[in-house]
Amino acid sequence: AQTVTQSQPEMSVQEAETVTLSCTYDTSENNYYLFWYKQPPSRQMILVIRQEAYKQQNATENRFSVNFQKAAKSFSLKISDSQLGDTAMYFCAFMKFFSGTYKYIFGTGTRLKVLA
């Protein structure tokens, strides 16, 4: 069975600094997708970034980038130039498409606070 582990329940970072959130997962599959979602205090979950497992190149979306280490089953999120609006819960998620069904598994989240 697949599992997703986020070992940092809470983190804080100064505004304009860089922070890295960690995520590890366990799977025997070779083809899958990984995501980072952000859930601000207003609670609507927002897709931050996605990574296809078969792509070696790390995904980047503006200030957000990932370090995907497939062999180590690690998928960390780096936020550069942190902004106050980045304060939120961040969830790492694993997805596999199998027999017409998406199977999504979320980690327990990391609460990030950006300090002014």
Add this chain to the structure above:
Amino acid sequence: ETGVTQSPTHLIKTRGQQVTLRCSSQSGHNTVSWYQQALGQGPQFIFQYYREEENGRGNFPPRFSGLQFPNYSSELNVNALELDDSALYLCASSSQGIPDGAQYFGPGTRLLVL
């Protein structure tokens, strides 16, 4: 393009009652998934609907059931409510035509069972 919407935003029920939550999927999406998110936890997959049929289920009892309509909107029904059903219920839509399966979430319905 309209986003995912859910209703109601908040709901209070008593133990043993039944509840129906509603979700309208994002324009162009044909798949709806439902999640239960307990306080301080990550979302837990309840089930997914595609073409009006259940298309995958998590570890939730049969008293959690759902429907999907021809316009791809969906309902989540919970019978015989228990105190532990108190949670944020999230709906997410996606398209089977997009292989990465990225899901787009609604704002959620906060259910409190007393």
